[in-house]
Amino acid sequence: MTELVLPRAGLAGMLRSEWTKLRTVRSTMWSLVAMAGIAIGLMSLFAWALMQQWSTADDGSHSYFTQHPLEIVIARPVFIAQLVIAVLGVMVISAEYTTGMIRSTLQAQPRRLTVLTAKILVFASLMLVVGEVLAFAAFFLGRAIIAEHIPVSLGDPGVARSVAGAGLFMAVLGLFSLAFGAIIRHTAGAITGVLGLILIVSPLTALLPGSWGAHINAWMPTNAGQLIFEPTLSPDALLTQWQGLAVFGGWTVLLLAVAAYLFKTRDA
Structure with a gap:
């Protein structure tokens, strides 16, 4: 009697599986819709209110926003969107530990690095597409x-790179958060860690004294990454826009490497 040998599931199969899980979980789609709606909606409200008060605003405000139009149409939407991205990135993997589904996943595919690679590739692709769509939609609407008062165009120096870079920043942030989720494996703890780093620790490093404090602040993950959607930088900036994104990417690769090691060696 001939024994039936089933082919081993490979990366292609895991990619299809992870995409199915990601798109069929309603929280994923609703999170993305909420991210886009809230980010663009609040940006539009702020931009509209600013234009309504333009005639009564002081010269300092006129000068600042005229010189930094992307502060309105890119920086503010990304600031809001990054909160949702961080939560979503953590939950891509931590939710499986919470529900116990990770055990079923690893029974179906014992090669753990294949599982993690599939999660990374699928989520990175999704966030890159969503990030670029959100960035360009926010720019054109804003x-x-x-x-009427603040002209800005993709043809202006650094603007096209800034808008496209905002989408890249969101994709890297998603992977950064996914790594936190894989390392900590507890949804609330990982979300607290990511948001604490973004909203509390990184800004507070600006208070550190001396040149070493300036370097620490510049090399913090999201501080460095956010340089990519700045059209121009001051002459004394420690990193260029692309160097900043590379630093953020380096932090993300490091965390993913730690996550891969722990994912392979720890019990599910």
Whole structure:
């Protein structure tokens, strides 16, 4: 009697599996819709309110926003969106530990690094597409609102790179958060860690004294990454825009390497 030998599931099969899990979980789609709606909605409200008060605003405000139009149409939407991205990135993997589904996943595919690689590739692809769509949608909508008083175009120096870079920043942030989820494996703990780093620790490093404090602040993951959507930098900036994104990417690769080691060696 011939024994039936089933083919081993490979990366292609895991990619399909992870994409199915990601798109069929309603919280994922609703999170993305909420991220886009809230980020663009609040940006539009702020831009509209600013234009309504433009005639009564002081010269300092006129000068600042005229010189930094992307502060309105890119920086603010990304600031809001990053909170949702961080939560979503953590939950991509931590939710499986919470529900116990990770055991079923690893029974179906014992090669753990294949499982983690599939999660990383699928989520990175999703966040890259969503990030770029959100960044360009925010730019064009915001530009239409502020055009009467603050002209800005993709053809302006550094603007196209800044808008595209905002989408890249969101994709890297998603992987950064996924790594936190894989390392900590507890949803609340990982979300607290990521948001604490983004919203509390990174800004507080600006208070550190001396040149060493300036270097620590510049090399913090999200501080460095956010340089990518700045059209121009001051002459004394420690990193260029692409160097900043590379630093953020380096932190993310390091965390993913730690996550891969722990994912392979720890019990599910």
